[in-house]
Amino acid sequence: MEWFYRDCEELTDENRELVSCMEEFYHKVYQNEVNCTKDFDFLSKHLSAKSEAFKSGESCFLDIVEENCMDSSIHYLNHNYAQFLEVLTVLPKNQNCISLHDYLMGAQCIPLKSELVGIGRKMKLTGKLGDSVEDLRNKCREARECMIGSRHLLESLGEVENMCAEI
Known part of the structure; x- marks a missing residue:
């Protein structure tokens, strides 16, 4: 599987699945369908607060992912959570293009x-x-x-x- 890590590359199919997975996750958060999401600020636009929410709420997040995402996304998140968290919560160096970070942040909208x-x-x-x-x-x-x-x-x-x- 080819995952997207660098700025300014086209999204791979796997990363499109990951963005879709995040949309499903955020849908659950907005609908208050899973109790554990109330304990974490997953919707923060502030990257440090989002990082803290996804670190402390990792098990909550992964439980929702297990129920709502494609197997490839589940596998990636279970084995590369730290890397995912970095892409989600650290601004890319190159701000002149749209990166996976942008797509993941936009998924909550x-x-x-x-x-x-x-x-x-x-x-x-x-x-x-x-x-x-x-x-x-x-x-x-x-x-x-x-x-x-x-x-x-x-x-x-x-x-x-x-x-x-x-x-």
Whole structure:
């Protein structure tokens, strides 16, 4: 298996699976579907806090991964956790391109965007807001704050901005 470690390389299939795995993990965190996630700040945008959360919450994280990810990602994370943690929580030296770090950090925004897109579709079909306007505004703010600074999510940020402008 070829895993991506250096800046500015194309993502390998394995790393796409890892990013997808992280999206699933963050979905579980946002939905509060697993009790142990409440004990750790997995959603922090501050790299030192994120590092601490993933270090102290390693067993919680790996338990969720075991249930929700492809075998190749599970194997990689179980055998290369320190390397994964470094890629996730250390800024790459080359900031002129999009790296695996950027994709992994952006993975935590995808569940927020997906939820908003679902709400938007429902709203168009029914003509009604399912949630309160204040709840939707809070979700929009949370999604915006998550996506700002994620270069590879600029298009998604634009979609969220357009949808949230309608609320």
